[in-house]
Amino acid sequence: MIRLEQVTKRYGDAVAVDGLTFEVPEGEVCVLIGPSGCGKTTTLRMINRLIEPTSGHIFVGDRDVMSVTPEELRRGLGYAIQSVGLFPHLSVAENIMTVPKLLKWDRKRMEERVEELLTLVGLPPEEYAGKYPRQLSGGEGQRVGVARALAADPPVLLMDEPFGAVDPLNRERLQTEFARIQRSLRKTVIFVTHDVDEAIRLADHIALMRDGRLQQYATPEEILDHPANKFVHDFMGADRALKRLGRVRVSEAMRTAVPSLSGGRSPQELSTRAACADTRFVYLTDADGRLEGWFDCHAVEIGTTAEDAVTLVDWRDDAVRPDTSLKEALSRMLGHGYRSIAVTDLTGHLLGDVAFSAVEAAMSDSDERMAAAHDAREGAASDEGSVPE
Numbered sequence: 001m002i003r004l005e006q007v008t009k010r011y012g013d014a015v016a017v018d019g020l021t022f023e024v025p026e027g028e029v030c031v032l033i034g035p036s037g038c039g040k041t042t043t044l045r046m047i048n049r050l051i052e053p054t055s056g057h058i059f060v061g062d063r064d065v066m067s068v069t070p071e072e073l074r075r076g077l078g079y080a081i082q083s084v085g086l087f088p089h090l091s092v093a094e095n096i097m098t099v100p101k102l103l104k105w106d107r108k109r110m111e112e113r114v115e116e117l118l119t120l121v122g123l124p125p126e127e128y129a130g131k132y133p134r135q136l137s138g139g140e141g142q143r144v145g146v147a148r149a150l151a152a153d154p155p156v157l158l159m160d161e162p163f164g165a166v167d168p169l170n171r172e173r174l175q176t177e178f179a180r181i182q183r184s185l186r187k188t189v190i191f192v193t194h195d196v197d198e199a200i201r202l203a204d205h206i207a208l209m210r211d212g213r214l215q216q217y218a219t220p221e222e223i224l225d226h227p228a229n230k231f232v233h234d235f236m237g238a239d240r241a242l243k244r245l246g247r248v249r250v251s252e253a254m255r256t257a258v259p260s261l262s263g264g265r266s267p268q269e270l271s272t273r274a275a276c277a278d279t280r281f282v283y284l285t286d287a288d289g290r291l292e293g294w295f296d297c298h299a300v301e302i303g304t305t306a307e308d309a310v311t312l313v314d315w316r317d318d319a320v321r322p323d324t325s326l327k328e329a330l331s332r333m334l335g336h337g338y339r340s341i342a343v344t345d346l347t348g349h350l351l352g353d354v355a356f357s358a359v360e361a362a363m364s365d366s367d368e369r370m371a372a373a374h375d376a377r378e379g380a381a382s383d384e385g386s387v388p389e
Contacts, residue, residue: 001026002047002156002188007056009042009212016042018212020056024205026155027186031199034209034235040192043209044160047190048077060156075099078149078157078187082164085145086133092118092144093129099152117147120184122177122346139170146178150185159191163198172328175201180323196236200224201246201325208232220247241363245327250320253358254343260285260350261295283342283350284310290348291315315348322351330359 002024009017017039024030032040045051047058049070058065065073086095093114100110118125121143133141142163149157163174179202182189193199199206200220208215208223216228224240227233237243260283280298285291293312296304313319319342320329333341333356340355 001059001061002030002190003057003059004043005057005059007043007046007058008054009039009046009051010054015212017046017053020209020212020214022205022207022214022217024188024190026188028204029182029189029191029202030205030207031191031193031203032207032209033193033196033199034215036194037211038209039212040207040209041160044158044190044192048074048079048158075102075152076154076156078152078154080142080145080149080157080159080162082161086141086148088133090132091129092123092131092133092136095133095144096148096151098148103152113151114147117150118144120150120181121147123147137170138166139174142166142174143177146181150181150187155188157187157189159189161192161194164193164195171198172324176321176323176325178202197243197246197327200243201327208235210235242327245330245359245362246325248326248362249322250324250326250329250343250354251322253326253362254322254352254354255358256352258283258350258352262287262289281340283353284312285350289350291319291342291344291350294342315342315344318342319344319348320354321346326354326359326362329354330356333359 004020007020034040046053096114097110115125163171203220206223207217216232262285282295284293296309299309340353342353343351
């Protein structure tokens with residue numbers, strides 16, 4: 001648990017953070033968000049005392065952070081930043097071992113922890129443990145940075161725009177990976193971002209700041225449905241129904257009973273086995289059930305050759321995972337021109353698909369909830385004779 005009580009940071013006459021108070025329950029993710037210069041990174045750095053607060057109290061667990069030395073405090077906190085900050089002269093394994101070495105773990109325990117964490121973040125230990133930072137892609141470096149932050153199994157994880165420098169596709173994958181890890185480990189996390197969609201997707205609670213002051217502290221759903229003032233409403237954007245899709249996982253809307261074929265790929269065999277299927281498209285898998293593409297039954301019926309009715313794909317690019325957000329699934333569908341998109345596991349095994357109609361239904365539910373919330377606000381404002389600014 002993390003608790004801030006009237007925390008203020010001044011630089012001369014300038015106030016960077018002004019009387020900030022909120023509490024993050026154990027095992028939850030709090031995302032700090034707001035315009036540039038709003039005080040979110042300053043707040044994060046006061047928690048691990050990279051910046052000292054001018055006044056107020058910060059508690060990690062039951063301990064006031066000012067009651068211990070900064071070094072002792074930081075050994076119990078994981079810290080991941082946008083620039084990763086890996087030591088270039090150390091291997092991936094040695095980078096991950098940095099804090100455990102300070103804590104005087106024995107070599108065997110550290111090596112086991114490196115293997116465990118690299119597996120957790122989706123990097124095969126036998127391939128990555130011996131690499132150096134210069135040999136990693138941006139996304140791989142960010143994963144190693146997260147692994148290093150988790151190395152000593154800290155109860156609290158501080159993350160300052162950890163995926164900010166990564167391209168959009170890898171950013172989405174890193175968000176998915178982080179959400180998966182968090183569901184497993186249940187760390188208490190303070191996460192700074194400027195990306196509203198990222199905040200909505202990852203947060204249990206959002207702390208929206210402006211000019212050093214807290215504007216609203218609530219769940220993503222509450223902020224989307226009941227913005228506290230005009231600034232919050234405008235900052236979250238007009239497409240709030242679409243943003244809500246970031247809170248819904250594909251697993252909640254996917255079909256699992258989808259037609260599929262494995263085995264031979266000759267046009268004659270495909271035509272015989274699939275042309276009379278009840279559905280237009282039949283997924284094609286290899287002998288182990290990994291997605292290879294699909295067969296268009298309707299195209300054959302109107303005269304297309306079976307060979308031309310086959311579309312082969314790379315599941316890494318043309319499928320989504322069950323824990324992908326519906327917002328990302330919709331983006332991928334629109335980008336490819338699909339009416340549905342296959343769902344696979346991390347190794348490409350076909351699990352089902354999610355259709356555009358399922359996304360539409362989820363958006364319709366969201367629209368109805370927000371319309372009801374809007375009507376309630378309008379009624380309250382009418383009763384009170386004023387509209388919140």
